Amino acid sequence: MAVTFTCPASKLVFERSCFLHKNSRHVTNVLEHHFNYGVDILIPDCDSIPLHLTSLMVNSRFFLTERLPLAILIDKEFVEAFVKKGKLYMLSYGTAIDRDNCVAIVPPGILILNLTKDTYQELGLVGKPTVFQKKLPTKYVVEINLTEEYFTPGKNYYERVKWCLTDRLGLVFDFLVAWLPHEDQISQSSVPAYLCNKGFRSRAFKVSEEITFKKDVKYPVIDSNDFDGHGEGGNSDNDCPITSSTKYDEQKKGGTKSDGQLKSGDFLCSYTEFWEWLGAFTCGLDCDGSPDDFLSTFSCPDPVSISPSCCQCKYRGFILPGTINCLIESLRDYMKSSTSPWACVTVHGFTDSPVSWRRNEHGHHKGGENLYTFVLFPSEDYWLYMAVGTHDICPP
Amino acid sequence: MAHPCELNILCDKNSGNNVEDRVKMALSLGYEVIVMNNFIPEFYTKKKKKGQEKTVPVPEASEIKIPEHIWKEFKKRYKNIQQCTRFTTVITDAAQMHGLTKQKELKGYDITAVQPTTEKLFHNCCTSDDVDIITFDMTEKIPFKIKRPSINKALEMGIHFELTYSPAIRDPTLRKHSIRNAIKILTVCKGKNVVLSSGCERAVELRGPSDVANLGILFGLNEAQAKEAVSSRCRAVLLHAEARKTIRGTAVMKVTPVVDISQKLQSSTESQKNSLQTTSELMPDESDKSDCNGLKEDRRTGNVSESSFRKRLHEKDTDFQFEDTVSSVSKKSKTVNVVDS
Numbered sequence: 001m002a003v004t005f006t007c008p009a010s011k012l013v014f015e016r017s018c019f020l021h022k023n024s025r026h027v028t029n030v031l032e033h034h035f036n037y038g039v040d041i042l043i044p045d046c047d048s049i050p051l052h053l054t055s056l057m058v059n060s061r062f063f064l065t066e067r068l069p070l071a072i073l074i075d076k077e078f079v080e081a082f083v084k085k086g087k088l089y090m091l092s093y094g095t096a097i098d099r100d101n102c103v104a105i106v107p108p109g110i111l112i113l114n115l116t117k118d119t120y121q122e123l124g125l126v127g128k129p130t131v132f133q134k135k136l137p138t139k140y141v142v143e144i145n146l147t148e149e150y151f152t153p154g155k156n157y158y159e160r161v162k163w164c165l166t167d168r169l170g171l172v173f174d175f176l177v178a179w180l181p182h183e184d185q186i187s188q189s190s191v192p193a194y195l196c197n198k199g200f201r202s203r204a205f206k207v208s209e210e211i212t213f214k215k216d217v218k219y220p221v222i223d224s225n226d227f228d229g230h231g232e233g234g235n236s237d238n239d240c241p242i243t244s245s246t247k248y249d250e251q252k253k254g255g256t257k258s259d260g261q262l263k264s265g266d267f268l269c270s271y272t273e274f275w276e277w278l279g280a281f282t283c284g285l286d287c288d289g290s291p292d293d294f295l296s297t298f299s300c301p302d303p304v305s306i307s308p309s310c311c312q313c314k315y316r317g318f319i320l321p322g323t324i325n326c327l328i329e330s331l332r333d334y335m336k337s338s339t340s341p342w343a344c345v346t347v348h349g350f351t352d353s354p355v356s357w358r359r360n361e362h363g364h365h366k367g368g369e370n371l372y373t374f375v376l377f378p379s380e381d382y383w384l385y386m387a388v389g390t391h392d393i394c395p396p
Numbered sequence: 397m398a399h400p401c402e403l404n405i406l407c408d409k410n411s412g413n414n415v416e417d418r419v420k421m422a423l424s425l426g427y428e429v430i431v432m433n434n435f436i437p438e439f440y441t442k443k444k445k446k447g448q449e450k451t452v453p454v455p456e457a458s459e460i461k462i463p464e465h466i467w468k469e470f471k472k473r474y475k476n477i478q479q480c481t482r483f484t485t486v487i488t489d490a491a492q493m494h495g496l497t498k499q500k501e502l503k504g505y506d507i508t509a510v511q512p513t514t515e516k517l518f519h520n521c522c523t524s525d526d527v528d529i530i531t532f533d534m535t536e537k538i539p540f541k542i543k544r545p546s547i548n549k550a551l552e553m554g555i556h557f558e559l560t561y562s563p564a565i566r567d568p569t570l571r572k573h574s575i576r577n578a579i580k581i582l583t584v585c586k587g588k589n590v591v592l593s594s595g596c597e598r599a600v601e602l603r604g605p606s607d608v609a610n611l612g613i614l615f616g617l618n619e620a621q622a623k624e625a626v627s628s629r630c631r632a633v634l635l636h637a638e639a640r641k642t643i644r645g646t647a648v649m650k651v652t653p654v655v656d657i658s659q660k661l662q663s664s665t666e667s668q669k670n671s672l673q674t675t676s677e678l679m680p681d682e683s684d685k686s687d688c689n690g691l692k693e694d695r696r697t698g699n700v701s702e703s704s705f706r707k708r709l710h711e712k713d714t715d716f717q718f719e720d721t722v723s724s725v726s727k728k729s730k731t732v733n734v735v736d737s
Contacts, residue, residue, distance in 0.1 A: 138628060
């Protein structure tokens, strides 16, 4: 008897639009996804990756501050200097969202506490139960807007929060810190310098980089206008971005394709097949589809093109959304001059971050994936995939 | 969701010396609470002729724990890990239920688990005060019918049902029995109060928490229940065990450590001063004097009321039950009053 395990529920949102379109949301979409753990770039038909692309990522820095009490974060001096000016991103490090307390600061100055039931009941701040467990919630979310006018020393609410965070429970976390200054003259490392004065150690890290070139890679042929692979290509009017959302179901899309009548040119690879292939390729799967393979019989979807050299870059670290926007801009420039049919940028969010997009609550059921992929075409069109796991609110 | 928990690492004499290997494996798979299980099938028998009771000596709970120096090594590598003990026995006679309360050594164990053999004994177990877990022999067919009224009682009492998965890994025939038994149990209890544990004899039979949750889906749990069965349900078992010990009217004291960060912040607010004043009014002078040194730190953080109150309880050895949640609630209401006034 064959047992089929159903895949945990997940959501995939697909958008097609053009960078030049006035309503294109590519910038806001990137900016709204706050905590990014990794960036994968894939460019077929590419011999060498331009330096300005890689230097952009490698030069970005972030800090790890150890054992920082939460009370420091609501300190008036800290709020005035860093939260209200520039963009401050902070995320508790080494905490699992489904069993520990997690804390984050997202622009514009919202402190988000994702607390376990025990801590929530002891802390004494008002929050909301998690949206993912309806009956018996074990997690609670407290949001504090640090930039509000009434959030100032002397006011009742501020004193209450301060008392809760200092006297009731001395919550202490390790934090990943990155700050985008409001002026160019100010250094990024002002935040750790300030914290160091207060007596909390910080360590600086750089984004790690790994560039590989793969030879003779089979990749699917896609057309920016023909996203569902029916060969119609009729949707050429780009006046409105086309959005379609599907429930992604691994079972339905087994690797084998039985249609024998496919001719290249008539039918192209659809967006779901392409995304599946992209995931398999990024994981290093051998997509040759040999039927006797024990691990996987997945093959590259038809029609196939062969690239003599394929460039794959991996970046890992605490990457700011602003950096990713710059990366996409420079990739657009690169695409204008290169011969590559498309380029992919996949951005993975932290699995244990309390928020995914905007201030949407994020959780961890089997996997806490929250990621998006841009497929850039030379014609300035793009495809955007946004995917989240079970415990997540549908991306915007 | 709570921390992943492995409720059943067998460490009776027959299981060999590889207990440490198995614990090491469990920790590396991501479990944070490890329960060492002492399985003694027959520990209490009644002699028919003379009416004398005979008990099999049960080793102390500390004997089956991982030795302190090895556990310290583990603690260096894995943070927030916890070790508990559990005693499991087979119930073939109603008198044995009685034996559970009589044995002194059993009080040292954190969790008590029983494996009933008949329907009547199963019902007895479900209504018992002294049981945390009802377990089943997954290597053979359950010899009795499980009925809904018994299960309802057990749910009411907070007793959990354990499904062990390592027989399903060991051998295809046992797998058949395991799945059949599991489905039999789960159709009656509808996935409530179910914990999944290994009951492994070798380290290879252990699986990671998410894998076990997946196996739970195969047994008939739904997604959420399967994940809970390896995490928050196990926590419920441990809390049930802790609560069970307080039924007899003994006091359980717990002093939660207070992180003193007010020194660094130099924040002495009005409310804090208020709370200090009122707490010193609340406290009789004698206890303040006697614990002067101990209280100094707490005084600054404003937590003086609770800790000193608890200390007083401790000194006088009163019979109050002092549950953690209760104390925190009372503490909250007290301090709220202070702020208002």
